[in-house]
Amino acid sequence: MMAVVRTRAALGLAAAMFTAALSLPAQAASIETIAKQAILIDMTSDTVLFEKNADERMAPSSMSKIATAYMVFEAIKEGRVTMESTMPVTENAWRMQGSKMFVELHNNIRVEDLLKGVIVQSGNDACIVLAEGLAGSERAFAERTTKRVRELGLKNTNLVNATGWPDPNHYMTARDLSILAERLIKDFPEHYHFYSIRDFQYHGIKQGNRNPLLYRGMGVDGMKTGHTEIAGYGLTASAERDGRRLILVVNGLPSMQARADESARLIEWGYREFASYALFKNGDTIEQMPVWQGATETVPVTVADNLAVTMSRADRPNMKVALVSDKPVVAPVKKGDVVGKLVITAPGFPGKEVPVVAAQDVAELGMVGRALSAAKYLVFGADS
Known part of the structure; x- marks a missing residue:
């Protein structure tokens, strides 16, 4: 004792x-990063290991799809839908551009498949099907999501869509994303496994998970990438080793390779330089x-x-x-x-x-x- x-x-x-x-991060060890915004948290003890512009508003791109998944998981937990429930594909969802699951117009798709489309394939179309199915419209869903995540402690978040599609009024911070990632892992451990699925095939099209760290054998088991021209390349990642979980958020990186390498370097640094003491x-x-x-x-x-x-x-x-x-x-x-x-x-x-x-x-x-x-x-x- x-x-x-x-x-x-x-x-x-x-x-x-x-x-x-x-409110300060642990500062005995230090590191630099080329990311415009970043935060690294030891979830096991709720300790910030490193941060850079963590409270600066930024375009989260597809990383905001974590909020969309959170809302779906909550609806399942509350019994409003099940994984086997189906939702119709409207023309609005079918016409959505960007990364796609390739849903078929007027088809009815299972919630479980739509979740895989969102999480693995980063499908904008799948996000809209879920949003319209749960709230009637994407706008109404975004308003509900903003209200809910603020209740979870995301003080600097405003969402106007379910996909992360660029909009000046659609913003989050690195710290808010880290809080959201932690809450999803804690609140829905039975569903977190979706984030470690490496590929998913739908409509005859097989797509791999865009999270580059899933393939590096470093304990990463989630969560979500993001990219737009305005925001640059971003990643919310979660890793667990020997019962100790780290959550990393980076954004504003110049390339896919930089996103992969910089994220891996920061996570390795967190495990190497710090330890959790009971x-x-x-x-x-x-x-x-x-x-x-x-x-x-x-x-x-x-x-x-x-x-x-x-x-x-x-x-x-x-x-x-x-x-x-x-x-x-x-x-x-x-x-x-x-x-x-x-x-x-x-x-x-x-x-x-x-x-x-x-x-x-x-x-x-x-x-x-x-x-x-x-x-x-x-x-x-x-x-x-």
Whole structure:
């Protein structure tokens, strides 16, 4: 178990000290990229390893099809459609240009095939069939999608279509795309396998997945490429090795080859330079904290969720963990009450703070007990 140093401090002061640091990426290791926008996240510990113009509005191109797939997966989860449901191909969908699944006019196509058309073949026509099938029109679908993804935390996203077709009012950020990728993986693990399908044949036409990293044997199992003349070449990628998942978003690269090579280089750097360190599991007793006027003199404290941090391998030997709290805890105490926080620091690490909670209930003493406890405090002090 990780040893901690206990510090008596006002929780408000500790929060003020670390709020700014929590929004910063890990900075002990550094790297350059030719991408115009980029972000690399360790999803396992929600740590930003690298970012460049991550909050700059950009044309996401076909990477915004991740939002389209999210909406379809959610409709399936809610029982509004199934993988076997069929949707009609309108002339609007059939005439759509750009990358295509090659849907047939007036045909009715299974949702599962349409999803493969969107995810594997990047079919604009398949996107429109799904959008019209779920919302009546592509515009209505885009409005619903924008509203939903903003609820998921995508603060700088506005979608006006289901395909990523160029439009000045259709924009996202690299950070928003990374959040969306993470939510899709977490919310629909049963459907994430679609993103690792390497090829799909429909209407007699076989097309390969455009994600170049699927073929490099580096643990990448998703997600989506994008390209327009305005935006350049982009990729949202996800990789998993030894239980540790990284999410990368890059955009504005000059060529398909640059997209493939730069994305691979950034992911390899993230795995090589950083590591995830498990500190405490939910239920581990971090320390016994004193209780004021409680039926027991102490209460064990723990973390609400398993706690791991990601930092540069070079910083790990100098990592410090401090328990910051106002002590003693005042009874009554309920299991799960926040009673302090762990503050994790290292020289090149921006800092992380995690709430500490009571691991069990502690009842308040009766009137006589409270009087005796107060008298004891006056005679012996708080640490007696």
